Amino acid sequence: MSRRKRTLGLARKEAITGYLFFSPWLIGFLVFTVGPVLFSFYVSFTEYDTFNPPRWIGLMNYKVLFFDDPRFGKSLYNTIYYVVFSVPLHIVLGVLLAVLMNQKVPGIRFFRTVFFLPSVVSGVAVALLWIWLLEPTFGLINTMLGYIGIEGPGWLTDEDWSKPSLILMGLWGIGGSMIIYLAGLQGISRELYEAARVDGAGVIRQFWNITVPLLTPTIFFNLIMGILGGFQVFLQAYVMTNSGGPNDSTLFYALYLYIRAFVELKMGYASAMAWVLLVITLFCTLLVFRWGRTWVYYEGAEPR
C-alpha cells in the first residue's frame, strides 16, 4: 500500500518537473502562436484597420469573400493551378533525380552538392536571378531557344505563361526534395535488387516494382509538404510580378491576402481569407491522407 503511494508520488513529481521544463516553450507557444491565431479568428468577424478597434460585422467578410469578390476565385484558381502542376512535377523529377544521384559513379558526391545548392540560396535572390533568365528578348532561356529556332514566349509578361514560368522556377530548387528521396533510397536493401536481377528483371521493372513501392513513405511525406507549401506560394509572385502579374494571372491567394492586409489595411477581410485557406488546406490534406492509406507501404508495419 505505502509502496504504491510512493511510486505514484514519484511519477507525479517527475511529471511536474517535466512540465516545468516544458513550460517556457508552452507559454511562448500559447502567447505568440495560439493567441494570435485565435485573435485572427475573432478579427475575421470584424472590420479592423488597426487604427480603430475591431468592429463586429459577423459573417459579412465571408459573405463578400465568397459571393462578391471576383479576385477571390481568381486567386484560388491560380493557387490550385500551381499546386496541381508543381507538386506532381516535383515528385516525379525529384525521384528520378534521386535515382540518378544514387548511382555508384566516381564524383557522384560532387553532383549531389551541385543539384542541392539552388535550394539553399535565398528565395529573393533566386527570384531576381530568374527575372533576368526569363526576360523575353535578352534572357538566357529565350536566347537558347532562339538558337534552336524556337521563338520563346513572354514568360512572366505573358498571361498564359506566367504561372508555368513560376512553376519552372520552383523546380530549380528540387535539390531539397532530392536529398530526402536519396535518404529514402539508401534505405532500400540491395539484396532486393540482386534477387530481382537474378530473376531476370530489367532496370525499368526494378524501378517500378522495387524502388517506387519502397519509396512511397518518402513520396507521401513530400506530397503533403508540397501541398502545404504550394497553397502558401507567395515569395516568387511578390518579387517577380507586380501585384498580380499580367491580368492577375499570378495573383496567388497569399499575395492577394497580403495586399488586402498590408496595403489596404483591411485586417478583418484578410483574416477571413486566412481562415478560408486553412480550411481548404486542411480538407485537401485530409483527403490526401485518406488516399495515401491505399498506396503507401511502410516496411515493418503490421499487414492489414
Place this chain on the structure above:
Amino acid sequence: MRKTLGLLASVILLLFLVTACGGDGGEASSTASPSGSSAAPAASGAPQGGETGREPVTIQFWHIFTDGPAKDLYNQLIDDFQKQYDWITVEQLAVNFFDYGAKISTALAGGSGPDIALAGTGDQTFHDRARANAILQLDPFIQRDNWDMNQYFPVLTERVKFNGAYYQMPLETDVRVLYYNKKMFREAGLDPDKPPTNWAELEQYAEKLTKWNDKNMLEQIGFAPALGNLGFWTLAWTNGAEFFDAEGNPTIDTPEALEALEFWIRMQNKYGDKAFSAFQTQAGSLGYSPFIGEKVAMIVDVNYLMEEIEVYNPDLEYGIAPIPYQKKPASWSAGWSLELVDNKDPRKADAAWELMKYLTGKDVQMRIRQTFNSLVANQEAAMAPEFMNDPNWKIVVEQMQHSRFLPLPEEALSWASFLNKNLEAAMHGGMTPKQALEKTQRETEQEIANYRKTHGGK
C-alpha cells in the same frame, strides 16, 4: 537531492523565460486601440499658449531621407531649427522608402509612433488616420498662429483636407511635363521651338521622330506613352475625362476615357510588343531615362528629370513644354507632407507644430529648392524671382495650376491597379479598349459595394 535539483532547474528556466519574453514583449503588437476612444477630436491636441511652453521637450521626427544629399540637408535644417528653438530637441529616424509605410502604420497602431512624420500627400491610409484621430487636426494651430495656408499650391491644400479640416502640411511635390529633344527635332525637320500642343501633333511628330534599324529593332522612339511617367489617367484628364463624380461613384467608362485609351494603344502599337520590350530592356540597362540616353525624342516625366539630365548628360539639348492636351491642360502630381501624430501630449504637439511651420515656411523651402531644385510645396518659395528666371522652371511651376492628384477613394483603394491591369490586357490585345474600361468600371463598383457592406455604409 533530486527534488532540489528539479526546483533549481525550474527556477533558472523561469528566469530565462522572463528575460526572453521581456525582450520580445516590445514586438508583440498591442491589440488595444491607441486613440479610438478620444472623446472630442481636437481636445487632446489643443494648443497651449504660445509663449509659455518653454520647458525642454524632445520630439521624434520620422522621414525617409536615409542617405545622400537629402540626409545632409535635413540634418543641417534640424540643427538650425534646434539652435533657433533651443528648448526643443529633435530626434530623427530615417526609414528607407520601401519599409516606411509599413513601419509607420504599425507604430501608429501600437501607439509608439513619432510626434511628426512624413507622409504621402493624401496617401491611401490618410483618411483612416484622420478619422481615427491618430493624427492631429491642424486647424486650431493654424488659427492660433495665423498661419497663411495660401502660401502653398492650392491643389496641395485641397488634398490635405479631410472633412473640411487640415490634417497634413504640404512639404514637397512634383509635376509632370513634356520633355523633348531639340536636336532630334531639327534632324527630323521640325521646329525645335514648337513642341506639340495637342494629340494630333504629338502623333505626327512621333512618327517623324521614330527610327527603326535593319533588324526590325527600334533605334529611336518618337513618343511612347508607356515610357516615362505619364500615367493613363493624366492622358485621360487632358481629354476632359473624370474618373469619379462628386459623390464618389466611379465614372471610368466614359467616351473621353475611351478616346484616351484608344490613343494610348494606337501609339504603343506603332512599336509592337517585341520591339518595344527589347527597347525597354536595353534602355533599362542604362540606369537612367532613355530620354537622357538620347534614345527617345519626347517623353512625359517628372520635373526632377531635369536634375538627372544635369548629372548624366548636361550637354543634352532639350526643351520643356506642357503635356499636349486635347480638351484641357492637365498634369499629375504626387508629394510629401508632414503630419502631427496624436501622442496625447500637448507640449510635444506644440513643439512638433513649430518644426512643421519651420520646414514648410518660405525660408526653409527656398533653401530646399536651392539645394535640390525640387518642387517645394510652398508656392511663394517656388515662385521666388531668382528661380523664375529659369524658363524651364517657370513652365514647371505653371503646370501646378493644372495638376491633379490620382483620386484614391477609400472605398476602392485598388481601383488604379484594376485600371492598369485591364489597360495592359487591352494593350496586348486580350480585350478591346471599351471592354477594358467597362471591366474596370464594374470591378470598381463591386469594390465600393463590398466596402459598404463590410464598413456599414460609412
